[in-house]
Amino acid sequence: MPPQLASYKKLLARAREVALLSSAADALSWDQETNMPPKALPYRAEQLAWLSGQAHRRFTAKKVGELIAECEQHNFAPESDEAANVREWRRLYDRATKVPPRLVEKMERTRAHAREAWRAAREQSRFQLFKPHLDKILSLTRQMADCWGYGQSPYDALVEGYEPGMTAGALRKMFAELRPAIVSILPAAVERAAAVPADLLRGNYPVAAQQAFNRKVAEAIGFDFGAGRIDTTTHPFCSRIGAGDCRLTTRYNPQDFTQSLYGVLHEAGHGLYEQGLAQEHFGTPLGSAVSLGIHESQSRLWENHVGRSAAFWEHWHPVAAEHFPELKKFSPAQITAAVNRVSPSFIRVEADQVTYDLHIVLRFEIELELVEGRLGTADVPAYWNEQFGRLLGLKVTRDADGCLQDIHWAGGAIGYFATYTLGNLNAAQLMRRALQERPELDEELKRGRYQTLRSWLREKIHGQGSRHRAQDLMRLTTGEPTVSLHQIHYLRNKFNG
Amino acid sequence: MPPQLASYKKLLARAREVALLSSAADALSWDQETNMPPKALPYRAEQLAWLSGQAHRRFTAKKVGELIAECEQHNFAPESDEAANVREWRRLYDRATKVPPRLVEKMERTRAHAREAWRAAREQSRFQLFKPHLDKILSLTRQMADCWGYGQSPYDALVEGYEPGMTAGALRKMFAELRPAIVSILPAAVERAAAVPADLLRGNYPVAAQQAFNRKVAEAIGFDFGAGRIDTTTHPFCSRIGAGDCRLTTRYNPQDFTQSLYGVLHEAGHGLYEQGLAQEHFGTPLGSAVSLGIHESQSRLWENHVGRSAAFWEHWHPVAAEHFPELKKFSPAQITAAVNRVSPSFIRVEADQVTYDLHIVLRFEIELELVEGRLGTADVPAYWNEQFGRLLGLKVTRDADGCLQDIHWAGGAIGYFATYTLGNLNAAQLMRRALQERPELDEELKRGRYQTLRSWLREKIHGQGSRHRAQDLMRLTTGEPTVSLHQIHYLRNKFNG
Known part of the structure; x- marks a missing residue:
């Protein structure tokens, strides 16, 4: 040897x-x-x-x-x-x-304090309480970027931690195409939503019934309960805690079953990825997810492309109505319209499929300006509010509903937000490819059959682990790196079509 | 320094x-x-x-x-x-x-196989399947005893692992007093039980109602749910998994609420001990339980001396009836009689308070004979069945209901059983002392007030950790080492009085 x-x-x-x-x-x-x-x-x-x-x-x-x-x-x-x-x-x-251990430890301590300060600042909606902590986080983040090294922008060194191989330049190009396209899609999408009352599905959905229905859906898409489970937490997540052990969480609103259902579809999308990684490679890169942008593509694909489709409700309406008798009075098309209602709002995690990426565009631009030194932290609220008005047409009156809404910066995670949009772009690009390569999918999804789609994803994405870099994987699977085009087509077709 | x-x-x-x-x-x-x-x-x-x-x-x-x-x-x-x-x-x-690592590893492997063999042997009720494994366990156990060293009997080295300072000689003396006393108490206790139908309390007790009631009782005796929880498992246990984190489990029988209730009282007794250990000494002997016999005294004290008393049901009957309307038709005295029904039976873990220690007497005698070489493993079933008939008046026809019922020997735990009876003796001795030192207890227990008792136990036992050896702790607290006398008085008074 x-x-x-x-x-x-x-x-x-x-x-x-x-x-x-x-x-x-x-x-x-x-x-x-x-x-x-x-x-x-x-x-x-x-x-x-x-x-x-x-x-x-x-x-x-x-x-x-x-x-x-x-x-x-x-x-x-x-x-x-x-x-x-x-x-x-x-x-x-x-x-x-x-990065020298001293700097890592300094960042750890700073994060701990910044998170506390962020909580207080958000509660009182006072950005000033958070600003000095954001200054420290930003300064340490830049020092760490210098240690890691980068080509064009210090942002490159940051996004690398979440999306290896991605750069500010590539993201800037994607977002430059995405931003105007979504802005152009939005008005007609909002107009269409006006026909659907915001509280159409509001009703009485006992938690036990939600749990039973969600489990059926999760089992149908292929989440293996022999190697996983679903529990309840305030902030839903998916965590693989060992080979053969992937655990999802969700939260329940007794008036709105869609929160837990789409939460479970989202987390189970992550879970299918984790369960589809090669078990024999557990603990090595070959048995590990390749990037956050690919991971998020799996959650978005099952949540939105599968779960918010007309085909989904055509199949699941009778089953859902067994669990929730109130749904009998709606047609599948009405439910589909209700879960696809587009309406600009302040909070990212509550945003619809069209406006969601505008929330990310804004955060990406602010991060880039901050990291590259063209924006001071003191100017973040004003910048945010102005851009938010331009993008979404809403006037931010409280920083708690604006630049203070997310914990990411307080946790030192600068460069993370972009991976949410990468997830959406990748999901659209992968789903388009899957439908091309497996034409039977269209019919199967209407019949609630998911094995072809799951097997395709397992073969192309899950089972690959980190064998290829994320963008190489996209190229191998779809013939091109991540682009905005397919998400734009998808949104236009779905919300303006 | x-x-x-x-x-x-x-x-x-x-x-x-x-x-x-x-x-x-x-x-x-x-x-x-x-x-x-x-x-x-x-x-x-x-x-x-x-x-x-x-x-x-x-x-x-x-x-x-x-x-x-x-x-x-x-x-x-x-x-x-x-x-x-x-x-x-x-x-x-x-x-x-x-003990050399080689011997430890050999024991680990042997235990793993022995447990498998025991499961099969019990299922088929064929001792022969288990015998070769018991031979190996016994041989390795003796070798380990030789490594540890001992005074009179190799059994001393074994019991030392569970009850430091205890010896075969001391146990033999206790059991020699206990055995005839229980045998003399038994007939009148059984006769009295004949007045209470075995299925008196059988009914419909929804699991959610059991959980709610059990939680109220556990909170009342002082189990801190801010530092613990109760979950469901087939085999109930109590486990402290960190400072400020003690978790109990129980199982539910929808026809019989007493199984989970007394399970919770038992495990919460263990839990009060763990929660009462000095947190600042966590991870050191001063913050650790002193012995299994002391640990079991805490579970038995709350389960039996508190939970199976007339005072308990005087206080809890109305609360229980709120959770279980079926109990309204019984008086507190009827419930007390039902949960104290004495009836010889084959299975130790289902035994009543009087016959329980006879099950242990038998196991202790067999272990001693085996370890000291006077009994061969081939003769265990015959010895068991003969002694069981003498002690409990029942004819064992299946080894699954006899010498194959417990997993302990298959797990290499020889010398463990005696600590169950030590727990009963210690509980009677401690409770007697508590009632002497805190005369108000009698009245408080009738009113469902447990703080005086809990504080006394915390001061005398829980908070001491392993500061004193177990028998020194008994002497300091009760003026004498563990003796059979108080348990005998207690049983005679309760079941023949």
Whole structure:
């Protein structure tokens, strides 16, 4: 056995050990959100810090860098499993080791305080309370970008942490096409929505009935309850806490079953990705999701392209009416119209499918201006409110409904928002391709049959893990990198067609 | 600072790190029993093995032995925190290091197979399937006892693992008094039970109503739901998975609310002990339970001395009747009689308060005969069936209802059963003392007020952790070591009085 192969084996063992520690921490975090009694918090924080610290230390050890270098010398065949893992280990190792521990710790402390300040600022709708923290976050973020290094813009180094290979330049081009297109689609979409009362579906939907119906839908699209579950939290999420263990959460509104239903479809979309990763590669890049923009494409595809389609309600209306007798009085078309109502609003997480990306366009532009130094933090509220008026035609009167609504910046996540829109673009692009390659899909979706679509996604996306870089994966699957075109066509067709 | 003090600080830090790892494993084990989807099992086993292995390795390191020796040189004041921790660390370290890793691993493998074989043997009621595994377990257990060392009997080295300081000789004496006393109490107790139909309380008790009632009772006795919770499992247990986090489980029978109620009272008794341990000493002997026999005394005290008393139903009958309207037709006295029905039966975990300890007497005698070499494993069924007939007057016709009913031996736990009876003896002895020292208790228990009793137990038992050895703790609290006398008086008074 050549020495390089021994190095690879050692790296593999180390990666699996790190995954074991991280997944144990993920399991404890899941428990914290779902089950943990409040007085357990301080000790749970200690357990999590120890586990994450150990995982970090074991992955960033000098020895790991040496083993990666040895593997790089070996020149594995470009298409081999080994080459893909080594490529990703290198990227992750560099990213984890290029920032000095002192700076990482400073950022950790700053984030903790910034989140507290953000909560208070949002509650009182006073941006001034948050501004000094945003200044610190921004300054540290820039220092970290300098450590990581970048080509054109420090933003490139930031988005790389969420969407490897993506750049400010590429995003700017996508958003430049997307922004005017959505603005042009919006008026007719809003006009059409006027025909549907906003509270059409408002009614009495017992939580137990919602749970039973959601489970049926999740099972139908292929979420494996033998390797997962659904629990209740205020902020829904999907977390894979080990091989064969992927857990979703949702929240229930007894007056509105669509909140939990679309929440479950969204999270189950993430869950299908996680369950479709190659189990034998768990803990290595080949068994891990490739990027947030690809991950979000899976949740959006099932939530919107499948779940908010006319075909969906054609099939599911009778089943839903069994669980919710109130729905008997509506036609499938009425329900479809109600769950696709377009109406500009202040809060991103409540936005409809058309306006959603305008919320992201705004955040992306502000982040870019901040990071590249053309906008001062003091000017964020004014900039936000002005642009929001232009994009959505609404006047922001409270920062809590404007630039203070999201926790991301307080958590140090600058460069993250763009991946939400990448998810939407990728979803439209992948769904279009799936319909081209599997013409039977049109008919199957009307009959509530999802296996062809799921298998296609599993083959093309889920099972690939991080074998290819995200944009290479898009090219291999759809023939082109992520573009705005298909999302624009999709929205125009659906909301203006 | 003298060097010994530095050694102590190092030991303290190591102990806390080991506790952090063990408690993370405990949290994952709790999740495995309550929430985990089935396909997650293989990876969860890997996570648990890693965490337990690391905890073991970090505690058994040679350095730890050196630090303990340095602390022992220091001669801490006998009553000091340090002296108690060092004494217990020594005991735990010796116990963990005296058995060679090879033997530990062999036992682990043997246990895993023995449990499988036991399940099959019990299902088919064929002792022969289990016998070869019991032989191996017994042989390895004896080898481990030789490694640990003992005074009179190899059994001493085994019981030491569950009840430090206890010996075969002391137990033999207790059981020699207990056995004939119970046998003499039994006939009149059975006769009295004949007046109460076995299915008196059988009815329709929705699980949600049981959960609500159980929660009220658990809150009333002082279980802190801000630092704990109750979930559902087939086999009820109590597990402290971190500071401020103690979780109980129970099971529900919709025809019989008493199963979950007394299950919760039992586990909450364990839980009050865990919640009453000094939080600031978490992860050290001073913050840990002292022995299984003391632990079980807390569960038995709340389950039986409180929960199965006439005073309990005097107070709780109206509340219970709100949750379970069917109970309105009974008087508190009728319910009390029904939950105290004495009737010899085959299965230990279903036994009443009088016959329960006879089940343990039998197991203790068999274990002693096996370990001391006077009984061969082939003769266990015949010995069991003959003694069972003498003690309980029932003829065992299936080994599944006899010597195959418990998993303990298959799990390598020989010397464990005695702690159940120690729990009963300690409970009677502690309760008697509490009533002497707090005469107001009699009246308070009738009014459903439990704070005096809980505070007394917290002061005398819970808050002490492992400051004193178990028998020293009994002496300090009750003036004598564990004896059979008080349990005998209690049973005679309650069931023949």
